[in-house]
Amino acid sequence: MNAIRLGLVASMLFLAGCGDDAVREPENQEGVTSQVETIPVSVRFEDNPTAEALQDRLPLTLSMQDLHQNEKYFYFDEPFPTNPERVGSIRAGDVMLYGDDCLVLFYEDVETSYAYTRIGRVENFTTLAPLLGSGTVELTFQN
Template structure:
């Protein structure tokens, strides 16, 4: 009996040493992260999963603001660091910068659109609302569930959320990614490295590892020009729904700039314009509230549009449309 007790005590001591070594190893990784800190578990998570590393000298720098370049690099790592297919097009992203490929990937997939003037704002501090917008766009790109939403009524500064970020923050709060502090969201405040670590861990737990959302029903789009048909989809927004209600129809569309055909309607559509990260061949968009635009070339633009739909394989679209005005038939079926 005495021998069994001695073995049990020895096992407990060994187990305690192993657990202690685990905590010591993590504590030693960053001298400025206390094991009792509210963000300690999150820092351990992002560190062990290769999403964030230290800032040098054995420090994590939890209170240092995160830059836009840092965050886009984190998202790029989350996606496995795939090779981008196109250059980023931003004037302030130097060739060879550690975040160059990450920015190109994010711009290509609609996760970032820059800060205007052809600039990405690499070294600018990222605000809490811009952080949330990037996570929201990344989720949409990956097909994660973005249906969660909160009214934000419980937050005293909800009126300070920018219009472009409101839907993203409603989603983040509803999904348990963003909780605020003392009843405040502080949307325009800088996001610190500790805050980013916590949001990334909660994002992984509540969104990435959650049950996948059912695939949305797809509205088919067909465009026929000069006897040639192209197929794609209409997006799930109010503009696309209003457009779909008018189909089928044939429009006389005019040529503009060697990259698009356009048609002005007599009536207006519901619109929610934003500047796209890039225009792609086969994009169907609304300019203003009554100008339908079909693009047949890839390029970047400073103009804002409301997306309506896109073609899956637009190969040959430019040739079919020709260099002058064209008669184009639009049809849709669910």
């Protein structure tokens, strides 16, 4: 099991996802610098109620399981506000909510017909990708 620390500074900036092959930039352009193990990672959050609700729950340490060798997920006990949309294309580094209680971090690009609520995007994701692979990882989200 990889131990991964992902610190999210509580400034709201999240992914404004992709419905086609192009990655949209988040509406709020302010960057957040975080750290995964010793690797600095920049995160952008969407400016929406889902992202705000996640940040209200910080700090969090989540044991995220692997699914389909392309995503890590964690089910919360309490639901989040949602605004699901059929996103079509998902890119590595996208952070989304499936349903109203499942946080998903994608580490591979994928085409999907499922609906997700956008939460954010890990920028410079290529530095993080090698740490995710298969298996369960522990991610810590903190202010």
